[in-house]
Structure formats: C-alpha cells, structure tokens
Amino acid sequence: MRVDSSIRTVIVGEIVFAIVLLIFGIYHGLMQVLYRAGVIKSMSFLGIEYYQGLTLHGVINVIVFTTIVIVALGNAVFLYYLQKPLRPAVQWTSFIMMVVGTLMAAWAMFTGKANVLYTFYPPLVAHWTFYVGAALLLVGSVIPLFFDWLPNYVSWRRENPDKKVPLAVYGMLINHIMWVIMLVPVVIEVLFQLLPLSLGLVQEVNPSLARTLFWAFGHPVVYFWLLPAYVMLYTVLPKVVTGDGKLYSDGAARLVFILFLIFSFPVGLHHQFTEPGITNNYKLIHSLFTFGVAVPSMLTAFTVAASLEYSIKSKYPELKNSLFYWWTKIPYISLEGDKWLVSYFMAGLFLFFVGGVTGIINASYNMNLVVHNTSFVPGHFHTTVGGLVTLVFLGMSLYLVSKLTGKDIKFKGLAVIAPWLWWQGMLIFEYAMSVAGIHGFPRRTNTGLTYLNPDSPLYRPEWVGYAELSVFAGVLIVIGFVLWAISFFGTLLSSPVREPVLELPSAEAYHDEKMPALQKLTPWVVFSSLLFLVSYIPPLYDVTKRGVFFDSPGYNDKSPVPITKPPASSKSE
C-alpha cells in the first residue's frame, strides 16, 4: 500500500534513529568483553568509564533501541493490516518526545552523571535528566496506542463485526496494552522515589520498595520486547520461508498472546529470589507463575516449527513422510526475493532455544542461588533479547526501510551472512558466560582490573579462559553487526528504484478456528491487571511494613558519603 510521506518519514526516522544509537550500544558491548578479560586494564577508555559504558550498553540496547523499533513496527503493522491512515500530528509528537527523552538521558549518561546501569537501583542516584529523559521516551512510546492505534482498531471492529482482527494487529495490540500496564509500577518508582531524591526534594528512599516496583516492570518488559518478534515469527516467517507458506494455527497463536497477557505480570519476584525483606513463599508463587509464562513460548516453539514443516512440505511434496530431513530444505542462506529474512529468523530461533532453557533455570527458585548475579544471567539474556529479538528487529528494520524508501537491498550477501556470524558469536559468548557463571564469575564487574589481573591479590585464574573466549565471541558478533550495517546504510543511501510502499509478508493460517473467547480483549486485560495487583500485595506489604527497618539517603557512584542527606543528620551514625 502507499503511505503518506510524512508517516513514512516518521517510521523510517524511528528506525534510523534507533539504529544510529545501537551503534554506540554495540561498541560498548565490545568494550565490555575487552575490559572484563583484562585486554583493557583500566578504569576508562577514550574518556568513558567501564560502568558508564555498561550503562550506555544496557540503556541504549534494551530501553531505547527496543522501545523505538517496537513503536515503528507497531505503526507499520496497524497501518498495513487495518488500512487506516495514521495521524501525522500524533506520530510526530510521539517521535519527537522519544528523541528528546533519549537525548536528555544520553546527555546524563555520556557526561558521567548517570553511572547507575540500566536498572538504576537506588540508593545510587543519577542526575534528574536521566529519569526525566527516560520518562519522556516511555510516555512518547504510548502515545500512538492511545491516539492512533486504538481509535483505528475500534473503528475497524465496528466496520467488520464478523471478522477476526488480523493476527499481527492482535499481537501488537496486546503487546502495547501490556506495555501500558507494566509502566504503572516503574512510573510510580521514578516519579515518587527517584526523581524527588535526585532533585533533593526528599532525602531518603526505600531501596527494597524501589527494586520491587522496578521488577514489576522489569520482567514484563522482556515480553514487551519479545512479542513483536513473535508476531513476526507467526506472520512473516512462514510466508517468506517458501514464498507462500502458511501459519500452522491461528488459534494457537492468539492463545499464546493471551497467555502472555495473563502470566507476564505476576512474576517479578523471580528477579529478587536472593533478596532479604520478602517472604520466601511469595517468591515461590512468582516462580510458579514464571513457569506458567514459559508455556506460551513452548507453544510458540511448536507452532513455529509446525508452520515451517507445513510450508516446506507443501513446497516439496516428496518430503511428505520425512521426520527430520525437511529441516535441511529451509533456506538458511538464500538471496532469492525476501528469503534473506529467513537467516535472521532461524539464527534468532536457534539462539532462543538456548535462552529458553537458561531462562527456566533462572526461574527455578533455589537453583537461582547458583547463578544469580553471575555472568550466567547476561549469558541467558544475550540469547533472548540479544538473540531472537535483536535479529528479528535488525532483519525487519532492513526490510521496512527498503520497502518504505523504494530502494533495493544493497549488499544482500552481507545481509544474509550477518545473522549467522551474530549467531555463532552469541552462542560462544553464551557458553563462556554461562559456564564461568556457574563457577562464580560475577556480572557487572570490571574484572580485568582485579579478578583477571595476575598482579592483583584478588586474581582468580579459573575465570581467565572463559573471559578470553568471550572476547573472541564479541569480535564475531561485532563483525556480524558491521556486515548488517553496511547493507542497511548502503540500502538507505542508495537511490530509489521503485515507488515507496508499505508491505509486510503475511502468512495465512492453515488451521483457522474462531475461538470467540479470545476475540474480546477487555475481560482478559481486566483479569490480568487484577492478578498483577493481587500477586504484588503481599510482597509490597513486606517491603514497606515488615522487612525494611529504615530508608536510605542517595549516593553517587564515586563516594561512600551520601549526597542527599545534609551532614548534620548523618552525625547520629
């Protein structure tokens, strides 16, 4: 379909802005492995400190890049499937808010005023611009839902009372409704705890309460990143894998989205298993719900594999009775038409398989004692968000930019190889980090200065090999990204050869059941919000009334002297 040029500029602008920032994020990723292995034995490199770079790597890659790309994908999906124009005023407001917010937070981070990592746990405090910037970015990202997508969805439903809403719209809508719900606790944390503390309006906060509110957001947010990738797995992958494949089951896909809506929220305590101040049985309940939220991903594994099998076998009827051989017919490396996208999806899926297994280990309550805050955790999430999510986003970004600007994809060969280098690098990275983590290698630590420094009294030789392996992995990943970037910017800077259009490959469903219970979203949203609330009443009672004896003043990362409490009152110590 043709797209208004203003809207086209916004969508392409969002993608390009996110990608330009991602370059900084990935650069700091490479720096991380170099520091950690002691290749760079220093507190800072080119004026950026280790922990400052880690903050940039985290915030850019999983807060800014993901959020903005998801908004761009949402715009594309709602526009393409509902065939209703988006409102330029709404889109520009949202885009500008996200850019301004990002720049504010970036200023605080690049000037070293926010070395608090992307979880910003108090009592470490950042400059207020970091919190206000993050808040602007998040508010900007929900504007399209309220003023563009929901009105379009409602009028589409009115015009098509007998039709099911398209699956992609269904998934993206649930994803953004979840986004709004999960923002409530983190907005409370930032507005009522962190921002007043950083502005000096209050002198103390309750860090346990802040962590609990943060993880009430911090877990569902990983599904906010994941669900758009799932939407693409369901609608795009089966279509492009053979040129005309089908999604195995539409009903199963919708059930998956509803299960995510229900189970994404009451699970945050699985990030707080090792914390004092929260009764362990509440943690066990959240662990059970976390196992619940693994079910929709396992169902997705089935549906996606079944769709691949169905699509391959309908193209190669001679493979009808093959159990395993059809896997070899998937176009893992193909330059034909849109099949280059398959590389991104398949490499992402293979990584996600590992990420799912390690995720269930993390969620396993007492087993978390072995791996909590070790490098096992970054190993896990680099195969989920750094694996499937990022690869699908990179692939779809290249695809959308090429369509929306009317340009052919340049250096397609590099674009097809890139995800496989990324995959190989991430796999080695995950292996090194996970195994080292089981041996106690901590995350978020400039280990090159002490634990991996033979001259330090803290030297731990047993970690050296794994850290060196992760350097090799990091280099592979970066080469993969550079190949992708050559293709992306080559495409962006080439001259148009076609009329700019918006197109999304969309697979039809093989099994297309009605499932009326899943069509009305409101009851599910209400149920899920209530479950969220109920699951958090006991732990919130613990961290506000029972387990926490006093609040804490704010600190910066450079000094053990509080920065928010006047010296007079700290005398009582």
Add this chain to the structure above:
Amino acid sequence: MDRAERTALFTAVTFLGIFFGLLVYAAKGMNVDVPTCITDVKPFTEGKVIQHAPNRYEIHYLARMWYFEPSDVEIPAGSTVDIYLTSADVIHGFHIDGTNVNLMAIPGTVAYARVKFDKPGVYHIVCHEYCGIGHQDMATKIVVK
C-alpha cells in the same frame, strides 16, 4: 487445537510440572531455600564474628563501599555458620563461591543464610551487585582449616 498441538502443550506442562515439583522438594524437603524476610535481627553497624560453640559460628557481615566487614575470617572445618548480612550504604551482592549462599545486601534490611563448611579450603566471597566505582575491588574470604 489439533492432536499434535494438544500433545505439545501436554508435554510442555508435564515437564514444567516435574521441574517445579523437584524444586519444591529441594526447598521444603532438603532445606535448600532462598532467603526470606527476617525481623528478629535489626540492621547492624559493625561486622563481627561470634563463636557460640566449637563448631557453631555467627558472622555479621556489613557491606560498605567498597569492602566487607569483617574481612578474612578463619574457621575450623565442619563448622556451621549463620550469616547475617546488611549494607551501610548502597546495594551490594554477596556470593560465597562453591556454596549456595547468594545474597543481596540492601540497606535497611538483614539477609540471612545458614551454611556448613565441611571441606577445608579458601571460600572466596565477591560483591556481585554493582555498587559504584570500586565495585571490582570488593571481595573477602572465609578460610576453612
């Protein structure tokens, strides 16, 4: 849902059920449990080692930017140690390598774990939660003789 889908769903749920059953058994039957909310010990302002009996110790660990109090501790093999942990400033981590003791030190709260040291050796403790510029220097150890 067709038969294959139901089978897949059933398999997934069965596996997860078995996993969950095993971890509940480990928690309740074998006492491998995560820290809970304790209210009988108030946050303290100094670290110390208290010996109750020849093989019974209580260690109060105070995490500070960027060291642990007490620093290196020596105890005999076979000792059972009750560990209490709090922080004097920001959030810190506390992981005793080679054991299941993995705690967070959060100011205003006290974390607790019990551990028995059967094998002699050096047990390294690292702070594994980012706590500022000196985080990578924050470590201590328990020497079991």
